Amino acid sequence: MNRCHFIFDRTASSIKFKKTIQKKFKSFPILKSDVIVVVGGDGFMLKTIKKFHKFKKLFYGINCGSVGFLMNKYVSNQIDKSIRRSKIITINPLQITTVNSKKISNKFLAINELSLLRQSKQTSSLRLKINKKILVKKLVGDGVLVSTPAGSTAYNLSVSGPILSLNSKKLAITPISPFRPRRWKGRVVTDNKKIFIKNLDPKKRPIAAVSDNNEIRNIQSVYIKSNKKIKFKLLFNSRESLIKKIKHEQKKKIN
Numbered sequence: 001m002n003r004c005h006f007i008f009d010r011t012a013s014s015i016k017f018k019k020t021i022q023k024k025f026k027s028f029p030i031l032k033s034d035v036i037v038v039v040g041g042d043g044f045m046l047k048t049i050k051k052f053h054k055f056k057k058l059f060y061g062i063n064c065g066s067v068g069f070l071m072n073k074y075v076s077n078q079i080d081k082s083i084r085r086s087k088i089i090t091i092n093p094l095q096i097t098t099v100n101s102k103k104i105s106n107k108f109l110a111i112n113e114l115s116l117l118r119q120s121k122q123t124s125s126l127r128l129k130i131n132k133k134i135l136v137k138k139l140v141g142d143g144v145l146v147s148t149p150a151g152s153t154a155y156n157l158s159v160s161g162p163i164l165s166l167n168s169k170k171l172a173i174t175p176i177s178p179f180r181p182r183r184w185k186g187r188v189v190t191d192n193k194k195i196f197i198k199n200l201d202p203k204k205r206p207i208a209a210v211s212d213n214n215e216i217r218n219i220q221s222v223y224i225k226s227n228k229k230i231k232f233k234l235l236f237n238s239r240e241s242l243i244k245k246i247k248h249e250q251k252k253k254i255n
Contacts, residue, residue, distance in 0.1 A: 002083050005033035005057075007048055009040030013064040017074065025079060030055055035083055035235065041065020042154075046111050046212045049232050050093075060086065060235040069153065069245060072237045086235040089166070089242045091150050092191070095227040098209050101202050101218040110211035111232065112151025114224060115176070116197060117143040119217055122205045123179055129196040130189055138200060141178040143207065146171055146195055146224050150242065153249045162188055163250045166243050171195070171226065191226040 006027040008018045017039050030036065030052065038048045039062045049059055060083050063071035075082055094110040118124040124143050128135040147156035149164035152172055157163060161174030173195065174186040189195070198221045199207050208217045236242055 002035050002080055003028040003033045004035050004037045004060075004079070004083070005030045006037045006039065007052075009044040009064065011040065011064060014040050014044075017062065017064055021079070030057070033057060035060050037062060037079065037083075038071075039064055040071075042067055042070050043213065045070045049111060049234075050109055050212070053230065053232055058088065058233050058235050070150075070234065070242070072235075072240060082237055083235060086237055087241055089234045089236055091148070091232045091234065092226050092228055093230055093232065094146065094148060094171075094211075095225050095230075096209070096211055097223040098216050098219050099221045100216065101206075101220050103220075106216055108211060108214050109227065109230070110151075110214075111148065112154050112212055113145050113147040113156055114222070115143060115145040115155060115210045116207050116219065116222065117176065117210060119206045119208045124207045125200040125205050126207075127198045127200055128173065129198075130187075130193050135173070135187060136181070136184065138180065139175060139178060139184070140180040141175055143176040144197065145174050145176060147174065148191075148226070149246070153246060157249070161186060163246060164188070165250075166246055193225075195224040197222045197224070 008014045035058045037060050038045050045061045061071035062074045096108050096110055096114055098106045123140050126139045149166045149168055152164040156172055156174050159176050161172045164170050169191050170188050171191050172188050178184055202220050207219050209219045
């Protein structure tokens with residue numbers, strides 16, 4: 001039997017689940033557990049993974065949110081059975097290093113994507129490099145995002161970015177409302193590439209870096225790479241694995 005440590009979001013639906021689950025299942029201390037069971041939505045799962053990944057545990061999500069792309073459906077009295085039959089999906093996050101206008105550096109992880117967004121009425125003006133080669137000399141628009149395969153069906157898809165297969169070893173660079181070059185659709189690159197983005201006019205055109213549940217404002221430059229040393233291990237029921245969810249989104253037609 002798996003020893004589970006339960007973590008609940010503070011939403012009304014999660015609190016309702018908490019009362020039900022606590023009557024039926026014991027929550028072990030995190031260090032003595034095999035699996036961290038996260039009850040909530042995708043946003044809460046992202047936050048919890050990054051907070052507790054240092055314990056090197058498996059994560060099993062129970063959906064109490066809306067989309068639940070990283071979560072599983074709750075089946076009454078069968079949590080342990082579902083976990084035993086589930087399959088492990090490994091995700092590598094993005095390693096982000098930002099430098100703001102005061103030359104202060106911040107480092108953090110992104111599981112879904114990093115978005116660079118204008119934070120004023122002025123459009124952003126950005127230069128994009130892949131390794132040392134210039135990809136776009138001057139991108140003018142609302143911003144740009146860099147997405148992992150796991151996050152490619154989220155914000156990336158909503159701004160017309162490509163859906164990446166989970167095992168593709170790719171990253172998607174997608175412009176957000178580009179004004180110049182007007183018809184630039186972005187680029188898919190291998191995840192061993194290093195991406196560097198510079199704000200060409202930080203005083204007049206300030207931008208913010210937004211990653212999962214992090215936001216840092218007045219960004220001057222950003223360095224992005226896939227961190228292969230960190231492996232987040234998520235458990236999915238066989239009928240709703242992350243691979244199947246992504247494939248399902250790839251087959252969907254525009255309504």
